[in-house]
Amino acid sequence: MIKLNLVLFGPPGAGKGTxxxxxxxxxxxxxxxxxxxxRAEIKAESELGLQAKTLMDRGELVGDDIVIGMIRNxxxxxxxxxxxxxxxxxxxHAQAEALDVxxxxxxxxxxxxLALEVPEEELVTRLLGRGATSGRTDDQxxxxxxxxxxxxxxxxxxxxxxxxxxxxxxxxxGVGSIADITERLVKAIG
Ligand code: AMP
Numbered sequence: 207m208i209k210l211n212l213v214l215f216g217p218p219g220a221g222k223g224t225x226x227x228x229x230x231x232x233x234x235x236x237x238x239x240x241x242x243x244x245r246a247e248i249k250a251e252s253e254l255g256l257q258a259k260t261l262m263d264r265g266e267l268v269g270d271d272i273v274i275g276m277i278r279n280x281x282x283x284x285x286x287x288x289x290x291x292x293x294x295x296x297x298x299h300a301q302a303e304a305l306d307v308x309x310x311x312x313x314x315x316x317x318x319x320l321a322l323e324v325p326e327e328e329l330v331t332r333l334l335g336r337g338a339t340s341g342r343t344d345d346q347x348x349x350x351x352x353x354x355x356x357x358x359x360x361x362x363x364x365x366x367x368x369x370x371x372x373x374x375x376x377x378x379x380g381v382g383s384i385a386d387i388t389e390r391l392v393k394a395i396g
Pocket of ligand 1: 241270273
């Protein structure tokens with residue numbers, strides 16, 4: 207059986223987490239969000255969590271080895287999954303390469319990279335709005351929010367070319383109602 211391995215891609219605030227929830231239900235997938243995994247480490251006050259927190263609070267990326275290791279562990283814990291949704295991962299070229307190596311070894315490649323596209327000012331409004339209610343400290347400070355968007359543009363957005371070269375990149379308009387955006391994603395998955 208071909209596994210439905212998807213990368214849900216986009217800048218912070220594009221709606222990756224929200225849309226993941228619909229897609230995991232619809233297709234029976236396992237959700238792998240490195241942001242959620244890191245926040246769980248922070249909550250557990252682990253060594254890794256403490257290291258990651260300083261970077262996350264500044265809106266900078268956590269080291270590649272840390273997030274790649276977390277993804278590897280989770281994939282090994284779900285060998286019978288129908289597929290994975292990678293949310294917030296990969297965020298760098300090194301992460302994308304490492305993911306391909308892990309998936310190629312199992313002959314279960316990424317099927318599509320779905321990129322939610324949202325204008326920057328809308329992202330800032332959404333993130334600061336979320337910060338007011340979610341308690342996420344990295345969503346509460348405009349300078350940190352803008353730094354995360356800069357990090358995305360500099361290190362993560364170039365991955366569109368990486369997946370384009372594999373014929374897997376699909377741009378999705380990320381502005382509109384949640385239901386409309388889900389429908390666009392479902393259509394793109396085909
Ligand atoms: P997110 O919940 O995806 O917005 O991630 C929150 C923060 O966790 C980011 O701003 C980064 O500091 C860190 N983070 C999450 N995923 C990654 C990743 N794949 N690579 C590096 N840092 C990450």
